[in-house]
Amino acid sequence: MRASFVFSEVVNGLRRNVTMTIAMILTTAVSVGLLGGGLLVVRMIDKMQETYQDRVEVVVFMTDDVSANDNDCSQQPCANIMADLKRVSGVESVRYENRQQAFESFNKVFESQPELRDVARAEAMPASLRVKLSDPERFGAVKQEFNGRPGVDNVVNQADYLDQVFGMLNLIRNIAFFIALVQALAALLLISNTIQLSAFTRRTETGIMRLVGATRWYTQLPFLLEAVVSGLIGAILGILGLSGFKALFLDRVMSSFGGIVPSVEWGDVAVISPILLLVAAIISAGTGYVTLRLYVRL
Numbered sequence: 661m662r663a664s665f666v667f668s669e670v671v672n673g674l675r676r677n678v679t680m681t682i683a684m685i686l687t688t689a690v691s692v693g694l695l696g697g698g699l700l701v702v703r704m705i706d707k708m709q710e711t712y713q714d715r716v717e718v719v720v721f722m723t724d725d726v727s728a729n730d731n732d733c734s735q736q737p738c739a740n741i742m743a744d745l746k747r748v749s750g751v752e753s754v755r756y757e758n759r760q761q762a763f764e765s766f767n768k769v770f771e772s773q774p775e776l777r778d779v780a781r782a783e784a785m786p787a788s789l790r791v792k793l794s795d796p797e798r799f800g801a802v803k804q805e806f807n808g809r810p811g812v813d814n815v816v817n818q819a820d821y822l823d824q825v826f827g828m829l830n831l832i833r834n835i836a837f838f839i840a841l842v843q844a845l846a847a848l849l850l851i852s853n854t855i856q857l858s859a860f861t862r863r864t865e866t867g868i869m870r871l872v873g874a875t876r877w878y879t880q881l882p883f884l885l886e887a888v889v890s891g892l893i894g895a896i897l898g899i900l901g902l903s904g905f906k907a908l909f910l911d912r913v914m915s916s917f918g919g920i921v922p923s924v925e926w927g928d929v930a931v932i933s934p935i936l937l938l939v940a941a942i943i944s945a946g947t948g949y950v951t952l953r954l955y956v957r958l
Contacts, residue, residue: 677857681890684850688894688944689901691843692936696902698836699932700924705829707922712822718799720745720789720806721813727759727787737811738789745791745806750798758787786813844943851890851944852951855883884948891944895937903929 722730722738730738733756745754757765763782770780793799796819803815906924914923 677854680850680854680857681886684847684854684890685894685897687843687847687850688891688940689897691840691847692895692898692940693901693905694836694840694843695939696898696929696932696936697905698833698840699935700902700906700928701829701833701836703928703931704922704924705826705833708822708825708829711922716796716817716819716822718791718793718802719816719818720791721816722787722789723811723813724786726811727785728783730787731758731760732756733758733787733789737809738787741806741809741811742789745789745802748798748802748805750793750795751802752792752794754792755790756787757790759783759785762787847891847894848943848947851887851947854890855887855948855951858883858886880952883952884945887944887948888941891940892937895940898940899929899933899936 720741726735726738729735733739733742738756742754742756745751760782762785763780766780766785791802793802796817799817799819803817806812807815906926906929910924
């Protein structure tokens, strides 16, 4: 009977303050969705670091005459440059990628973008020496020594491009977290106001319950459960919205990168969903408890 009473009080409380309840649910949903988006970006960054950290190379692009006439880096000046690179301290390996191989790599990377593949030509692809460094800090010394040498067009560190991508993703993550924090503050205020309003409208019956011996926890529990239920409903809506965003928009955007940027999988959404539900429940219950202790005397 006690459980039935508490359940009925929760339902009545949510129904009695329906407009504020809806506002609290929607605010929580937006906050949880943005928090989930930030967490998905974090998982994407982790995937990129795992995928590319060990594959980052220094690329020594050769001039057009070397790219056109030297297919295996057996002629000068390419052979001499390769030999000098292998003698540099901190260089693990050096491999030559000729013009045709560069064209095949280009087509593989942009497999999902036929419009780029249609306009690309093998003659436009530069040959290059791919250098693997044991110490990424050695890039500056390599560039200083080889940039400008006959046969060398440019020396590029792929880690610089990766850092730019990480910087963009970190910015998106920080913006999502900031907006989620603002929405979370709004949700906290709504939860607090909703509990105060619910307690005020039921002050007579809760007062009678205390007079006949009901404990403080027994009279406060329906209000706490109202907050938790509203928070969990908002979290579920936020997760559904995040899933819809992934299916309808994010997957299409990610496919346009041709696999360069790891896609967000359904497993990633499944991993963060329990976290979002737990955060929503803890925040709702914590806010409700503090509100009842500070502002409501039951």
